[in-house]
Amino acid sequence: MVHTPHSHPPRWPTAEEITAFFDGQLLQGTSLERLVEQAAALASYAVGRVRADGRGVARDARGDTLATTPPPGAASVPVVTGGTVWVDGPPGPVGRHFLDRLALTVTVVERWGMSGSSSISPPIDLLLDPSSSEIAQRWARKQLGLSAETQVRVAICGGQADRVESFVATLGGIEKVIARTSRRDKTLVLLAARSSGPVEVPGVPTGVRAAHGRVVGAEHAPTAYLTARDAYRFARPSPSDRGPYQAVAGVWLNGGRLSGLAALCRLKRDDIEIVPDVKTLAALAEQYGEHVIQLLEAYATTDSLRKAAAEVLVHHNSVSYWVQKAESKLGYSLTGPYRRAQLFICLCLYRLWKDDGDE
Known part of the structure:
Protein backbone atom coordinates (compact mmCIF):
# COMPACT_ATOMS: atom_id res chain seq x y z
CA MET A 1 0.00 0.00 0.00
CA ILE A 120 -22.78 26.74 -4.48
CA SER A 121 -26.56 26.79 -4.28
CA PRO A 122 -27.96 29.82 -2.45
CA PRO A 123 -28.46 29.11 1.28
CA ILE A 124 -32.26 29.30 1.03
CA ASP A 125 -32.30 26.62 -1.69
CA LEU A 126 -30.21 24.30 0.46
CA LEU A 127 -32.29 25.06 3.53
CA LEU A 128 -35.61 24.22 1.86
CA ASP A 129 -34.37 21.19 -0.08
CA PRO A 130 -35.65 17.98 1.60
CA SER A 131 -32.66 16.07 0.17
CA SER A 132 -30.05 18.38 1.76
CA SER A 133 -27.81 16.73 4.33
CA GLU A 134 -27.68 17.97 7.92
CA ILE A 135 -24.25 19.43 7.16
CA ALA A 136 -25.71 21.47 4.30
CA GLN A 137 -28.67 22.47 6.46
CA ARG A 138 -26.41 23.75 9.24
CA TRP A 139 -24.32 25.70 6.75
CA ALA A 140 -27.42 27.26 5.22
CA ARG A 141 -28.82 28.26 8.61
CA LYS A 142 -25.53 29.86 9.55
CA GLN A 143 -25.43 31.84 6.31
CA LEU A 144 -28.98 33.08 6.90
CA GLY A 145 -28.35 33.94 10.55
CA LEU A 146 -30.81 31.37 11.88
CA SER A 147 -30.61 29.06 14.87
CA ALA A 148 -32.14 25.60 14.69
CA GLU A 149 -35.03 26.84 16.85
CA THR A 150 -35.85 30.03 14.90
CA GLN A 151 -39.53 29.86 13.95
CA VAL A 152 -40.02 30.15 10.20
CA ARG A 153 -42.68 29.68 7.57
CA VAL A 154 -42.56 29.55 3.78
CA ALA A 155 -44.90 31.35 1.40
CA ILE A 156 -45.22 30.47 -2.28
CA CYS A 157 -46.80 32.76 -4.85
CA GLY A 158 -47.07 32.87 -8.60
CA GLY A 159 -48.59 35.12 -11.22
CA GLN A 160 -47.88 38.41 -12.97
CA ALA A 161 -44.43 39.59 -11.82
CA ASP A 162 -45.37 43.07 -10.57
CA ARG A 163 -48.35 41.69 -8.65
CA VAL A 164 -46.22 38.99 -7.06
CA GLU A 165 -43.72 41.67 -6.01
CA SER A 166 -46.53 43.69 -4.50
CA PHE A 167 -47.70 40.68 -2.50
CA VAL A 168 -44.18 39.87 -1.27
CA ALA A 169 -43.91 43.49 -0.09
CA THR A 170 -47.19 43.02 1.80
CA LEU A 171 -45.82 39.89 3.48
CA GLY A 172 -42.65 41.78 4.38
CA GLY A 173 -44.72 44.38 6.18
CA ILE A 174 -46.25 41.64 8.36
CA GLU A 175 -43.33 39.29 8.99
CA LYS A 176 -39.62 39.70 8.29
CA VAL A 177 -38.51 38.31 4.93
CA ILE A 178 -35.37 36.28 5.66
CA ALA A 179 -34.66 35.27 2.07
CA ARG A 180 -36.40 34.48 -1.19
CA THR A 181 -35.77 32.41 -4.27
CA SER A 182 -37.47 31.35 -7.49
CA ARG A 183 -38.45 27.87 -8.56
CA ARG A 184 -39.81 27.51 -12.07
CA ASP A 185 -42.49 30.22 -12.33
CA LYS A 186 -43.02 30.57 -8.58
CA THR A 187 -41.52 32.80 -5.88
CA LEU A 188 -40.61 31.20 -2.54
CA VAL A 189 -40.32 33.47 0.49
CA LEU A 190 -38.81 32.42 3.82
CA LEU A 191 -40.42 34.39 6.66
CA ALA A 192 -39.55 34.77 10.34
CA ALA A 193 -42.85 33.73 11.91
CA ARG A 194 -44.24 36.03 14.60
CA SER A 195 -46.63 33.34 15.82
CA SER A 196 -47.68 29.80 15.00
CA GLY A 197 -50.97 31.02 13.57
CA PRO A 198 -51.76 31.91 9.95
CA VAL A 199 -50.55 35.14 8.33
CA GLU A 200 -53.51 37.48 8.01
CA VAL A 201 -53.23 39.53 4.81
CA PRO A 202 -55.66 42.22 3.62
CA GLY A 203 -55.77 40.64 0.21
CA VAL A 204 -53.91 38.88 -2.58
CA PRO A 205 -53.49 40.77 -5.87
CA THR A 206 -55.92 39.70 -8.57
CA GLY A 207 -54.68 36.69 -10.52
CA VAL A 208 -51.96 35.75 -8.01
CA ARG A 209 -51.92 32.24 -6.54
CA ALA A 210 -50.53 32.14 -3.01
CA ALA A 211 -50.22 29.80 -0.04
CA HIS A 212 -48.10 29.33 3.05
CA GLY A 213 -46.93 26.38 5.06
CA ARG A 214 -46.75 25.30 8.67
CA VAL A 215 -44.60 27.20 11.18
CA VAL A 216 -41.59 25.11 12.24
CA GLY A 217 -38.14 25.52 13.72
CA ALA A 218 -35.54 26.36 11.06
CA GLU A 219 -34.01 22.89 11.49
CA HIS A 220 -37.24 21.57 9.92
CA ALA A 221 -37.43 24.19 7.14
CA PRO A 222 -38.02 21.57 4.39
CA THR A 223 -41.30 20.73 6.16
CA ALA A 224 -42.30 24.40 5.99
CA TYR A 225 -41.62 24.30 2.26
CA LEU A 226 -43.41 21.00 1.60
CA THR A 227 -46.56 22.06 3.46
CA ALA A 228 -46.56 25.37 1.56
CA ARG A 229 -46.12 23.54 -1.74
CA ASP A 230 -49.02 21.21 -0.94
CA ALA A 231 -51.28 24.15 -0.11
CA TYR A 232 -50.20 25.98 -3.27
CA ARG A 233 -51.39 23.07 -5.37
CA PHE A 234 -54.93 23.62 -4.09
CA ALA A 235 -54.74 27.43 -4.29
CA ARG A 236 -56.59 29.32 -6.99
CA PRO A 237 -55.87 32.73 -8.57
CA SER A 238 -57.24 35.55 -6.43
CA PRO A 239 -60.50 36.99 -7.82
CA SER A 240 -59.88 40.47 -6.34
CA ASP A 241 -57.18 42.56 -4.69
CA ARG A 242 -58.96 42.71 -1.34
CA GLY A 243 -60.68 40.18 0.87
CA PRO A 244 -62.59 38.76 2.51
CA TYR A 245 -62.77 35.75 0.24
CA GLN A 246 -65.20 32.86 0.25
CA ALA A 247 -63.52 29.63 1.39
CA VAL A 248 -64.36 27.98 -1.90
CA ALA A 249 -62.30 30.62 -3.74
CA GLY A 250 -59.09 28.93 -2.55
CA VAL A 251 -57.18 32.16 -1.85
CA TRP A 252 -54.15 32.28 0.50
CA LEU A 253 -54.35 28.70 1.72
CA ASN A 254 -52.63 27.45 4.88
CA GLY A 255 -50.72 24.19 4.46
CA GLY A 256 -50.90 23.62 8.20
CA ARG A 257 -54.63 22.99 7.83
CA LEU A 258 -54.61 20.52 4.96
CA SER A 259 -54.41 17.55 7.31
CA GLY A 260 -54.96 14.27 5.42
CA LEU A 261 -55.58 16.07 2.13
CA ALA A 262 -51.81 16.63 1.93
CA ALA A 263 -51.38 12.90 1.29
CA LEU A 264 -53.20 13.33 -2.02
CA CYS A 265 -50.37 15.61 -3.16
CA ARG A 266 -48.03 12.60 -3.21
CA LEU A 267 -50.05 10.97 -5.99
CA LYS A 268 -48.67 11.09 -9.50
CA ARG A 269 -50.66 12.66 -12.30
CA ASP A 270 -50.86 9.35 -14.15
CA ASP A 271 -52.41 7.73 -11.07
CA ILE A 272 -55.01 10.49 -10.75
CA GLU A 273 -56.15 10.67 -14.34
CA ILE A 274 -57.25 7.01 -14.44
CA VAL A 275 -59.95 7.73 -11.82
CA PRO A 276 -63.21 7.79 -13.84
CA ASP A 277 -64.82 10.57 -11.77
CA VAL A 278 -61.81 12.83 -12.34
CA LYS A 279 -62.17 12.31 -16.09
CA THR A 280 -65.86 13.19 -15.79
CA LEU A 281 -65.12 16.40 -13.88
CA ALA A 282 -62.47 17.36 -16.43
CA ALA A 283 -65.00 16.87 -19.23
CA LEU A 284 -67.58 19.01 -17.41
CA ALA A 285 -65.04 21.80 -16.91
CA GLU A 286 -63.95 21.65 -20.53
CA GLN A 287 -67.50 21.76 -21.85
CA TYR A 288 -69.09 24.25 -19.44
CA GLY A 289 -66.21 26.11 -17.76
CA GLU A 290 -64.32 26.02 -14.46
CA HIS A 291 -67.16 27.81 -12.64
CA VAL A 292 -69.00 24.47 -12.62
CA ILE A 293 -66.19 22.95 -10.58
CA GLN A 294 -66.47 25.79 -8.07
CA LEU A 295 -70.22 25.27 -7.76
CA LEU A 296 -69.71 21.55 -7.12
CA GLU A 297 -67.00 22.30 -4.55
CA ALA A 298 -69.39 24.59 -2.69
CA TYR A 299 -72.03 21.85 -2.73
CA ALA A 300 -69.57 19.15 -1.59
CA THR A 301 -68.39 21.23 1.38
CA THR A 302 -71.80 22.41 2.68
CA ASP A 303 -74.91 20.58 3.76
CA SER A 304 -77.50 22.25 1.54
CA LEU A 305 -78.05 23.75 -1.87
CA ARG A 306 -78.86 27.13 -0.32
CA LYS A 307 -75.63 27.25 1.68
CA ALA A 308 -73.68 26.27 -1.40
CA ALA A 309 -75.40 29.01 -3.39
CA ALA A 310 -74.48 31.56 -0.71
CA GLU A 311 -70.84 30.47 -0.93
CA VAL A 312 -70.61 31.21 -4.65
CA LEU A 313 -73.15 34.06 -4.74
CA VAL A 314 -75.64 32.48 -7.14
CA HIS A 315 -79.27 31.41 -6.88
CA HIS A 316 -79.77 27.97 -5.33
CA ASN A 317 -81.58 26.83 -8.48
CA SER A 318 -78.31 27.25 -10.40
CA VAL A 319 -76.50 25.01 -7.93
CA SER A 320 -79.32 22.46 -8.17
CA TYR A 321 -79.09 22.46 -11.97
CA TRP A 322 -75.34 21.76 -12.01
CA VAL A 323 -75.57 19.16 -9.27
CA GLN A 324 -78.16 17.28 -11.35
CA LYS A 325 -75.96 17.68 -14.44
CA ALA A 326 -72.99 16.24 -12.53
CA GLU A 327 -75.10 13.36 -11.21
CA SER A 328 -76.14 12.44 -14.74
CA LYS A 329 -72.51 12.41 -15.89
CA LEU A 330 -71.14 10.65 -12.81
CA GLY A 331 -73.87 8.01 -12.87
CA TYR A 332 -74.96 8.22 -9.23
CA SER A 333 -76.99 10.43 -6.89
CA LEU A 334 -74.98 12.78 -4.69
CA THR A 335 -77.57 12.40 -1.92
CA GLY A 336 -76.54 8.77 -1.39
CA PRO A 337 -74.42 7.73 1.63
CA TYR A 338 -70.84 9.07 1.38
CA ARG A 339 -71.42 10.24 -2.21
CA ARG A 340 -70.88 13.90 -1.36
CA ALA A 341 -67.62 13.00 0.40
CA GLN A 342 -66.63 10.97 -2.66
CA LEU A 343 -67.32 13.98 -4.86
CA PHE A 344 -65.20 16.20 -2.62
CA ILE A 345 -62.21 13.84 -2.82
CA CYS A 346 -62.53 13.62 -6.60
CA LEU A 347 -62.74 17.40 -6.85
CA CYS A 348 -59.47 17.61 -4.87
CA LEU A 349 -57.91 15.05 -7.20
CA TYR A 350 -59.11 17.05 -10.19
CA ARG A 351 -57.43 20.20 -8.84
CA LEU A 352 -54.17 18.31 -8.33
CA TRP A 353 -54.39 16.71 -11.77
CA LYS A 354 -55.00 20.09 -13.38
CA ASP A 355 -52.16 21.73 -11.44
CA ASP A 356 -49.68 18.90 -12.25
CA GLY A 357 -47.69 19.97 -9.21
CA ASP A 358 -44.03 19.79 -10.23
CA GLU A 359 -41.84 22.30 -8.35
Whole structure:
Protein backbone atom coordinates (compact mmCIF):
# COMPACT_ATOMS: atom_id res chain seq x y z
CA MET A 1 0.00 0.00 0.00
CA VAL A 2 1.15 3.53 -0.74
CA HIS A 3 0.68 5.73 2.32
CA THR A 4 2.59 7.67 4.94
CA PRO A 5 4.46 5.22 7.20
CA HIS A 6 2.71 4.48 10.48
CA SER A 7 3.59 2.29 13.42
CA HIS A 8 -0.05 1.23 13.29
CA PRO A 9 -2.51 1.30 10.36
CA PRO A 10 -4.23 4.68 10.05
CA ARG A 11 -7.62 5.04 11.71
CA TRP A 12 -10.43 5.45 9.23
CA PRO A 13 -12.58 8.52 9.83
CA THR A 14 -16.11 7.70 10.94
CA ALA A 15 -18.99 7.57 8.46
CA GLU A 16 -20.28 10.87 9.88
CA GLU A 17 -16.88 12.51 9.43
CA ILE A 18 -16.72 11.24 5.84
CA THR A 19 -20.19 12.59 5.02
CA ALA A 20 -19.36 15.95 6.60
CA PHE A 21 -16.11 16.18 4.65
CA PHE A 22 -17.61 15.58 1.21
CA ASP A 23 -20.62 17.82 1.92
CA GLY A 24 -18.16 20.52 2.94
CA GLN A 25 -16.20 20.11 -0.28
CA LEU A 26 -19.33 20.76 -2.33
CA LEU A 27 -20.50 23.65 -0.17
CA GLN A 28 -17.13 25.38 -0.31
CA GLY A 29 -16.59 24.73 -4.00
CA THR A 30 -13.70 22.53 -5.10
CA SER A 31 -11.76 21.18 -8.08
CA LEU A 32 -11.02 17.55 -8.89
CA GLU A 33 -7.34 17.94 -7.94
CA ARG A 34 -8.12 19.60 -4.61
CA LEU A 35 -10.86 17.07 -3.86
CA VAL A 36 -8.56 14.07 -4.37
CA GLU A 37 -5.73 15.70 -2.38
CA GLN A 38 -8.00 16.55 0.56
CA ALA A 39 -9.67 13.12 0.45
CA ALA A 40 -6.26 11.41 0.67
CA ALA A 41 -5.33 13.57 3.65
CA LEU A 42 -8.61 12.70 5.36
CA ALA A 43 -8.22 8.96 4.80
CA SER A 44 -4.43 8.86 5.38
CA TYR A 45 -4.25 6.59 2.34
CA ALA A 46 -3.54 7.18 -1.32
CA VAL A 47 -6.63 8.18 -3.31
CA GLY A 48 -7.13 8.38 -7.05
CA ARG A 49 -9.58 9.18 -9.80
CA VAL A 50 -8.96 7.44 -13.11
CA ARG A 51 -11.17 8.10 -16.12
CA ALA A 52 -12.04 5.59 -18.81
CA ASP A 53 -9.20 6.90 -20.99
CA GLY A 54 -6.64 6.39 -18.20
CA ARG A 55 -6.24 10.07 -17.35
CA GLY A 56 -7.03 11.44 -13.93
CA VAL A 57 -5.40 12.46 -10.67
CA ALA A 58 -4.00 10.61 -7.66
CA ARG A 59 -2.37 11.77 -4.42
CA ASP A 60 -0.89 10.11 -1.39
CA ALA A 61 -1.63 11.18 2.17
CA ARG A 62 1.15 13.82 2.02
CA GLY A 63 -0.25 15.34 -1.17
CA ASP A 64 2.40 13.94 -3.50
CA THR A 65 1.40 13.07 -7.06
CA LEU A 66 0.99 9.38 -7.94
CA ALA A 67 0.21 7.39 -11.05
CA THR A 68 -3.54 7.29 -11.64
CA THR A 69 -3.57 3.50 -12.05
CA PRO A 70 -4.67 1.97 -8.73
CA PRO A 71 -2.01 -0.18 -7.03
CA PRO A 72 -2.68 -3.91 -6.47
CA GLY A 73 -5.17 -4.47 -3.66
CA ALA A 74 -6.70 -0.98 -3.81
CA ALA A 75 -10.49 -0.81 -3.43
CA SER A 76 -12.44 0.97 -6.16
CA VAL A 77 -15.97 1.81 -7.28
CA PRO A 78 -17.27 3.06 -10.64
CA VAL A 79 -18.19 6.70 -11.30
CA VAL A 80 -21.32 7.72 -13.23
CA THR A 81 -19.23 9.87 -15.57
CA GLY A 82 -17.02 6.88 -16.44
CA GLY A 83 -13.94 5.25 -14.95
CA THR A 84 -13.43 4.68 -11.22
CA VAL A 85 -12.25 6.19 -7.96
CA TRP A 86 -9.97 4.20 -5.69
CA VAL A 87 -8.38 4.22 -2.27
CA ASP A 88 -5.34 2.21 -1.28
CA GLY A 89 -6.73 1.29 2.12
CA PRO A 90 -8.38 -1.71 3.77
CA PRO A 91 -11.89 -2.53 2.53
CA GLY A 92 -14.92 -2.56 4.80
CA PRO A 93 -18.24 -0.72 5.27
CA VAL A 94 -16.58 2.59 6.16
CA GLY A 95 -14.11 2.30 3.30
CA ARG A 96 -16.98 1.60 0.92
CA HIS A 97 -18.89 4.60 2.29
CA PHE A 98 -15.80 6.74 1.66
CA LEU A 99 -15.58 5.55 -1.95
CA ASP A 100 -19.30 5.99 -2.58
CA ARG A 101 -19.21 9.57 -1.33
CA LEU A 102 -16.03 10.26 -3.28
CA ALA A 103 -17.63 8.90 -6.47
CA LEU A 104 -20.73 11.04 -5.96
CA THR A 105 -18.69 14.19 -5.32
CA VAL A 106 -16.47 13.52 -8.34
CA THR A 107 -19.62 13.18 -10.48
CA VAL A 108 -20.90 16.58 -9.31
CA VAL A 109 -17.53 18.25 -9.83
CA GLU A 110 -17.04 16.81 -13.32
CA ARG A 111 -20.59 17.40 -14.52
CA TRP A 112 -21.19 20.86 -13.09
CA GLY A 113 -17.72 22.23 -12.52
CA MET A 114 -17.89 22.96 -8.80
CA SER A 115 -14.61 24.86 -8.94
CA GLY A 116 -15.52 27.84 -6.80
CA SER A 117 -18.01 29.28 -4.38
CA SER A 118 -20.08 30.74 -7.22
CA SER A 119 -21.25 27.18 -7.94
CA ILE A 120 -22.78 26.74 -4.48
CA SER A 121 -26.56 26.79 -4.28
CA PRO A 122 -27.96 29.82 -2.45
CA PRO A 123 -28.46 29.11 1.28
CA ILE A 124 -32.26 29.30 1.03
CA ASP A 125 -32.30 26.62 -1.69
CA LEU A 126 -30.21 24.30 0.46
CA LEU A 127 -32.29 25.06 3.53
CA LEU A 128 -35.61 24.22 1.86
CA ASP A 129 -34.37 21.19 -0.08
CA PRO A 130 -35.65 17.98 1.60
CA SER A 131 -32.66 16.07 0.17
CA SER A 132 -30.05 18.38 1.76
CA SER A 133 -27.81 16.73 4.33
CA GLU A 134 -27.68 17.97 7.92
CA ILE A 135 -24.25 19.43 7.16
CA ALA A 136 -25.71 21.47 4.30
CA GLN A 137 -28.67 22.47 6.46
CA ARG A 138 -26.41 23.75 9.24
CA TRP A 139 -24.32 25.70 6.75
CA ALA A 140 -27.42 27.26 5.22
CA ARG A 141 -28.82 28.26 8.61
CA LYS A 142 -25.53 29.86 9.55
CA GLN A 143 -25.43 31.84 6.31
CA LEU A 144 -28.98 33.08 6.90
CA GLY A 145 -28.35 33.94 10.55
CA LEU A 146 -30.81 31.37 11.88
CA SER A 147 -30.61 29.06 14.87
CA ALA A 148 -32.14 25.60 14.69
CA GLU A 149 -35.03 26.84 16.85
CA THR A 150 -35.85 30.03 14.90
CA GLN A 151 -39.53 29.86 13.95
CA VAL A 152 -40.02 30.15 10.20
CA ARG A 153 -42.68 29.68 7.57
CA VAL A 154 -42.56 29.55 3.78
CA ALA A 155 -44.90 31.35 1.40
CA ILE A 156 -45.22 30.47 -2.28
CA CYS A 157 -46.80 32.76 -4.85
CA GLY A 158 -47.07 32.87 -8.60
CA GLY A 159 -48.59 35.12 -11.22
CA GLN A 160 -47.88 38.41 -12.97
CA ALA A 161 -44.43 39.59 -11.82
CA ASP A 162 -45.37 43.07 -10.57
CA ARG A 163 -48.35 41.69 -8.65
CA VAL A 164 -46.22 38.99 -7.06
CA GLU A 165 -43.72 41.67 -6.01
CA SER A 166 -46.53 43.69 -4.50
CA PHE A 167 -47.70 40.68 -2.50
CA VAL A 168 -44.18 39.87 -1.27
CA ALA A 169 -43.91 43.49 -0.09
CA THR A 170 -47.19 43.02 1.80
CA LEU A 171 -45.82 39.89 3.48
CA GLY A 172 -42.65 41.78 4.38
CA GLY A 173 -44.72 44.38 6.18
CA ILE A 174 -46.25 41.64 8.36
CA GLU A 175 -43.33 39.29 8.99
CA LYS A 176 -39.62 39.70 8.29
CA VAL A 177 -38.51 38.31 4.93
CA ILE A 178 -35.37 36.28 5.66
CA ALA A 179 -34.66 35.27 2.07
CA ARG A 180 -36.40 34.48 -1.19
CA THR A 181 -35.77 32.41 -4.27
CA SER A 182 -37.47 31.35 -7.49
CA ARG A 183 -38.45 27.87 -8.56
CA ARG A 184 -39.81 27.51 -12.07
CA ASP A 185 -42.49 30.22 -12.33
CA LYS A 186 -43.02 30.57 -8.58
CA THR A 187 -41.52 32.80 -5.88
CA LEU A 188 -40.61 31.20 -2.54
CA VAL A 189 -40.32 33.47 0.49
CA LEU A 190 -38.81 32.42 3.82
CA LEU A 191 -40.42 34.39 6.66
CA ALA A 192 -39.55 34.77 10.34
CA ALA A 193 -42.85 33.73 11.91
CA ARG A 194 -44.24 36.03 14.60
CA SER A 195 -46.63 33.34 15.82
CA SER A 196 -47.68 29.80 15.00
CA GLY A 197 -50.97 31.02 13.57
CA PRO A 198 -51.76 31.91 9.95
CA VAL A 199 -50.55 35.14 8.33
CA GLU A 200 -53.51 37.48 8.01
CA VAL A 201 -53.23 39.53 4.81
CA PRO A 202 -55.66 42.22 3.62
CA GLY A 203 -55.77 40.64 0.21
CA VAL A 204 -53.91 38.88 -2.58
CA PRO A 205 -53.49 40.77 -5.87
CA THR A 206 -55.92 39.70 -8.57
CA GLY A 207 -54.68 36.69 -10.52
CA VAL A 208 -51.96 35.75 -8.01
CA ARG A 209 -51.92 32.24 -6.54
CA ALA A 210 -50.53 32.14 -3.01
CA ALA A 211 -50.22 29.80 -0.04
CA HIS A 212 -48.10 29.33 3.05
CA GLY A 213 -46.93 26.38 5.06
CA ARG A 214 -46.75 25.30 8.67
CA VAL A 215 -44.60 27.20 11.18
CA VAL A 216 -41.59 25.11 12.24
CA GLY A 217 -38.14 25.52 13.72
CA ALA A 218 -35.54 26.36 11.06
CA GLU A 219 -34.01 22.89 11.49
CA HIS A 220 -37.24 21.57 9.92
CA ALA A 221 -37.43 24.19 7.14
CA PRO A 222 -38.02 21.57 4.39
CA THR A 223 -41.30 20.73 6.16
CA ALA A 224 -42.30 24.40 5.99
CA TYR A 225 -41.62 24.30 2.26
CA LEU A 226 -43.41 21.00 1.60
CA THR A 227 -46.56 22.06 3.46
CA ALA A 228 -46.56 25.37 1.56
CA ARG A 229 -46.12 23.54 -1.74
CA ASP A 230 -49.02 21.21 -0.94
CA ALA A 231 -51.28 24.15 -0.11
CA TYR A 232 -50.20 25.98 -3.27
CA ARG A 233 -51.39 23.07 -5.37
CA PHE A 234 -54.93 23.62 -4.09
CA ALA A 235 -54.74 27.43 -4.29
CA ARG A 236 -56.59 29.32 -6.99
CA PRO A 237 -55.87 32.73 -8.57
CA SER A 238 -57.24 35.55 -6.43
CA PRO A 239 -60.50 36.99 -7.82
CA SER A 240 -59.88 40.47 -6.34
CA ASP A 241 -57.18 42.56 -4.69
CA ARG A 242 -58.96 42.71 -1.34
CA GLY A 243 -60.68 40.18 0.87
CA PRO A 244 -62.59 38.76 2.51
CA TYR A 245 -62.77 35.75 0.24
CA GLN A 246 -65.20 32.86 0.25
CA ALA A 247 -63.52 29.63 1.39
CA VAL A 248 -64.36 27.98 -1.90
CA ALA A 249 -62.30 30.62 -3.74
CA GLY A 250 -59.09 28.93 -2.55
CA VAL A 251 -57.18 32.16 -1.85
CA TRP A 252 -54.15 32.28 0.50
CA LEU A 253 -54.35 28.70 1.72
CA ASN A 254 -52.63 27.45 4.88
CA GLY A 255 -50.72 24.19 4.46
CA GLY A 256 -50.90 23.62 8.20
CA ARG A 257 -54.63 22.99 7.83
CA LEU A 258 -54.61 20.52 4.96
CA SER A 259 -54.41 17.55 7.31
CA GLY A 260 -54.96 14.27 5.42
CA LEU A 261 -55.58 16.07 2.13
CA ALA A 262 -51.81 16.63 1.93
CA ALA A 263 -51.38 12.90 1.29
CA LEU A 264 -53.20 13.33 -2.02
CA CYS A 265 -50.37 15.61 -3.16
CA ARG A 266 -48.03 12.60 -3.21
CA LEU A 267 -50.05 10.97 -5.99
CA LYS A 268 -48.67 11.09 -9.50
CA ARG A 269 -50.66 12.66 -12.30
CA ASP A 270 -50.86 9.35 -14.15
CA ASP A 271 -52.41 7.73 -11.07
CA ILE A 272 -55.01 10.49 -10.75
CA GLU A 273 -56.15 10.67 -14.34
CA ILE A 274 -57.25 7.01 -14.44
CA VAL A 275 -59.95 7.73 -11.82
CA PRO A 276 -63.21 7.79 -13.84
CA ASP A 277 -64.82 10.57 -11.77
CA VAL A 278 -61.81 12.83 -12.34
CA LYS A 279 -62.17 12.31 -16.09
CA THR A 280 -65.86 13.19 -15.79
CA LEU A 281 -65.12 16.40 -13.88
CA ALA A 282 -62.47 17.36 -16.43
CA ALA A 283 -65.00 16.87 -19.23
CA LEU A 284 -67.58 19.01 -17.41
CA ALA A 285 -65.04 21.80 -16.91
CA GLU A 286 -63.95 21.65 -20.53
CA GLN A 287 -67.50 21.76 -21.85
CA TYR A 288 -69.09 24.25 -19.44
CA GLY A 289 -66.21 26.11 -17.76
CA GLU A 290 -64.32 26.02 -14.46
CA HIS A 291 -67.16 27.81 -12.64
CA VAL A 292 -69.00 24.47 -12.62
CA ILE A 293 -66.19 22.95 -10.58
CA GLN A 294 -66.47 25.79 -8.07
CA LEU A 295 -70.22 25.27 -7.76
CA LEU A 296 -69.71 21.55 -7.12
CA GLU A 297 -67.00 22.30 -4.55
CA ALA A 298 -69.39 24.59 -2.69
CA TYR A 299 -72.03 21.85 -2.73
CA ALA A 300 -69.57 19.15 -1.59
CA THR A 301 -68.39 21.23 1.38
CA THR A 302 -71.80 22.41 2.68
CA ASP A 303 -74.91 20.58 3.76
CA SER A 304 -77.50 22.25 1.54
CA LEU A 305 -78.05 23.75 -1.87
CA ARG A 306 -78.86 27.13 -0.32
CA LYS A 307 -75.63 27.25 1.68
CA ALA A 308 -73.68 26.27 -1.40
CA ALA A 309 -75.40 29.01 -3.39
CA ALA A 310 -74.48 31.56 -0.71
CA GLU A 311 -70.84 30.47 -0.93
CA VAL A 312 -70.61 31.21 -4.65
CA LEU A 313 -73.15 34.06 -4.74
CA VAL A 314 -75.64 32.48 -7.14
CA HIS A 315 -79.27 31.41 -6.88
CA HIS A 316 -79.77 27.97 -5.33
CA ASN A 317 -81.58 26.83 -8.48
CA SER A 318 -78.31 27.25 -10.40
CA VAL A 319 -76.50 25.01 -7.93
CA SER A 320 -79.32 22.46 -8.17
CA TYR A 321 -79.09 22.46 -11.97
CA TRP A 322 -75.34 21.76 -12.01
CA VAL A 323 -75.57 19.16 -9.27
CA GLN A 324 -78.16 17.28 -11.35
CA LYS A 325 -75.96 17.68 -14.44
CA ALA A 326 -72.99 16.24 -12.53
CA GLU A 327 -75.10 13.36 -11.21
CA SER A 328 -76.14 12.44 -14.74
CA LYS A 329 -72.51 12.41 -15.89
CA LEU A 330 -71.14 10.65 -12.81
CA GLY A 331 -73.87 8.01 -12.87
CA TYR A 332 -74.96 8.22 -9.23
CA SER A 333 -76.99 10.43 -6.89
CA LEU A 334 -74.98 12.78 -4.69
CA THR A 335 -77.57 12.40 -1.92
CA GLY A 336 -76.54 8.77 -1.39
CA PRO A 337 -74.42 7.73 1.63
CA TYR A 338 -70.84 9.07 1.38
CA ARG A 339 -71.42 10.24 -2.21
CA ARG A 340 -70.88 13.90 -1.36
CA ALA A 341 -67.62 13.00 0.40
CA GLN A 342 -66.63 10.97 -2.66
CA LEU A 343 -67.32 13.98 -4.86
CA PHE A 344 -65.20 16.20 -2.62
CA ILE A 345 -62.21 13.84 -2.82
CA CYS A 346 -62.53 13.62 -6.60
CA LEU A 347 -62.74 17.40 -6.85
CA CYS A 348 -59.47 17.61 -4.87
CA LEU A 349 -57.91 15.05 -7.20
CA TYR A 350 -59.11 17.05 -10.19
CA ARG A 351 -57.43 20.20 -8.84
CA LEU A 352 -54.17 18.31 -8.33
CA TRP A 353 -54.39 16.71 -11.77
CA LYS A 354 -55.00 20.09 -13.38
CA ASP A 355 -52.16 21.73 -11.44
CA ASP A 356 -49.68 18.90 -12.25
CA GLY A 357 -47.69 19.97 -9.21
CA ASP A 358 -44.03 19.79 -10.23
CA GLU A 359 -41.84 22.30 -8.35
